[in-house]
């Protein structure tokens with residue numbers, strides 16, 4: 001916490017470290033109030049650096065002792081401030097011995113060494129290690145670690161760190177110790193320790209080369225009935241990486257530890273992944289299908305980091321997407337492969353497109369917009385963003401689209417061959433892809449350096465005489481902060497042409513001969529000529545969402561209905577439905593604002609009816625096709641956002657669909673029951689998804705039938721997916737029985753923190769929940785703002801997931817936001833800063849709302865003692 005102006009760090013200022021570290025020996029005497037950390041570092045001068053001094057980072061720790069090559073240094077031998085310890089004069093080979101003091105129990109930031117529910121955990125990415133000991137805390141300093149843990153045996157029976165356990169025993173005085181050694185060199189951000197009262201599910205697992213590894217999932221007592229799925233996902237991840245990328249687990253032991261207080265999803269510490277309980281604990285009683293899918297994805301994600309992140313790491317934090325974009329791509333492919341079918345794979349792709357549009361496009365269009373590889377930052381924790389992660393994954397996916405799977409794999413192989421054990425850059429990854437494939441990827445670099453979502457405008461022209469179809473693609477990219485003018489991107493645009501009967505026409509373009517052609521747009525504009533086209537086609541452009549762009553094409557309703565009924569590409573088939581829905585939602589929003597009568601055309605409703613009843617389609621796909629664009633996605637399409645009008649328009653469409661399709665929805669509700677034992681597999685989850693969407697539509701009409709159905713499902717549900725769906729339907733319908741159901745739900749699950757999070761979130765997102773109700777919930781005994789999951793479930797969900805209430809015309813929602821950002825910032829800047837982001841795009845609202853929002857932003861900005869995290873976000877939001 002500083003009061004001076006925060007400093008901006010620039011990518012162009014990168015310089016290699018003056019000293020490299022070979023070995024690190026750490027000794028921890030763990031005590032919640034007073035933990036002593038002893039560190040012995042062997043270091044040597046880096047021949048590639050001009051820096052003379054030894055520069056060590058250190059924050060919020062007390063220096064107790066400092067020796068260099070056996071000699072205690074006096075205050076004249078070093079400089080010490082609240083961020084750095086600098087030793088200006090040092091020989092080329094150095095052994096440093098450092099003793100520091102910390103108070104983990106007082107650490108509410110959940111960064112560095114902290115206590116959660118009486119247990120010790122660490123979180124070191126990105127720059128948390130410096131809160132534990134003085135160290136060159138930058139990812140290009142990689143060293144071998146040995147760690148000695150000492151702690152009270154009764155209170156902390158389990159002592160874990162990275163790598164292999166090489167020794168353990170009693171110390172006599174009620175304390176015990178464990179010594180761990182990590183055979184691989186690693187950057188400090190991958191260090192971890194756990195000292196806790198925990199139990200584990202474990203298993204020996206055979207690796208591809210015949211070795212076996214010990215796999216463990218550690219949780220608090222009472223949660224061992226919720227570890228199976230995480231363990232299964234871990235085993236699936238290990239197999240998948242062996243098969244798809246030829247990458248093996250390189251350790252004899254791999255541990256996952258769940259903790260209830262955690263800032264993000266999970267952390268890939270070498271051999272000792274630490275997870276938010278949300279992404280570990282599941283059984284049918286407490287977890288939904290979405291929770292199960294999240295666990296599979298995050299377990300995969302952290303495991304895959306072992307190669308993409310740990311064995312090959314980042315040179316500096318500007319390269320974050322090198323590991324995150326690539327690892328998200330890998331976890332996406334893993335989840336898709338686990339489903340196995342093409343149609344199931346397509347549904348995961350639709351989900352990815354939704355996330356991108358819902359979260360990344362807005363980021364790219366707001367004041368925090370940044371390239372996948374940023375050029376500057378104030379606080380690196382603010383750059384763990386959807387742009388770095390999800391857009392970064394799209395960039396990796398585009399290599400695969402452009403090169404094909406086989407050459408992409410060759411590029412991956414070359415990347416590891418060249419860089420195993422190194423800290424490298426996004427350019428190194430691109431070079432491996434270019435060299436392995438022989439492709440020129442020079443222009444592709446702009447996906448890393450230019451922010452903003454490119455817009456591709458398409459225009460088609462059919463010539464019946466010459467049987468040619470011309471598709472002209474034109475690209476542009478809006479200005480973003482610090483980047484006025486953009487150069488053309490290298491964009492893969494996958495295109496198919498549909499005939500009048502709905503089937504794919506055979507394509508002849510650019511020497512390609514296929515049903516879907518990947519056109520490469522590299523210029524500002526280019527016309528592609530398809531020959532031998534026997535009829536005027538309907539173009540299906542950007543199939544499988546082949547690039548993270550906005551596609552403009554002036555589709556007629558007739559063309560969209562054609563695509564919605566027939567496109568062989570499921571993503572574009574879904575997309576056509578979304579376009580049909582969006583056009584209507586925007587028109588209706590305008591009508592609400594004007595006070596006009598609202599009407600929804602039967603053509604659209606009939607198209608939905610057809611999809612809904614089409615048994616040849618996966619239930620999961622039909623669910624996606626019937627899901628309307630969210631209120632915030634509608635807002636993104638408007639010049640001046642009116643949240644209440646959007647809400648009313650969307651509610652009107654939901655009700656109208658619910659009424660018009662009542663019989664069909666009921667039929668699907670009945671047809672997609674999943675009797676018998678619960679299974680989270682994609683097919684069953686898809687059926688539940690469609691069934692529960694049908695329920696939501698039926699209840700949205702507040703009809704007796706709909707409410708009775710929801711109540712019956714709530715009373716008899718055999719799993720959490722069905723239970724929360726029913727409860728949500730009751731709440732959203734404003735059913736008289738909703739309060740009683742909420743109470744019963746709470747009573748059933750008051751010992752299950754993750755379920756109570758759902759209980760808060762469902763209320764916070766209900767359109768009937770106003771600010772007063774949120775404040776009342778904050779006074780509930782189970783609310784605790786220090787716990788990030790709980791804070792997210794209530795405060796974040798209200799500010800982000802309940803737009804019609806949050807944007808109350810009197811500005812009370814914004815004042816609440818400011819108050820909560822300030823309160824959280826004093827406890828946990830990382831979490832506070834995420835909440836601060838929710839006011840990013842305040843300039844898009846009606847002037848009266850803007851004025852209130854600006855006031856709230858200024859209130860936060862006016863706080864003297866603000867973290868760099870929140871300071872950066874609010875000052876960028878307020879900047880012109």
Ligand code: TRP
Pocket residue numbers: 123125126262263264265266267268301302324384
């Ligand atoms: N590297 C982690 C991941 O993507 C995420 C992460 C970064 C993180 N910083 C963190 C997790 C801070 C918790 C706290 O998987």
Ligand code: ZN
Pocket residue numbers: 301305323324327
């Ligand atoms: Zn990650």
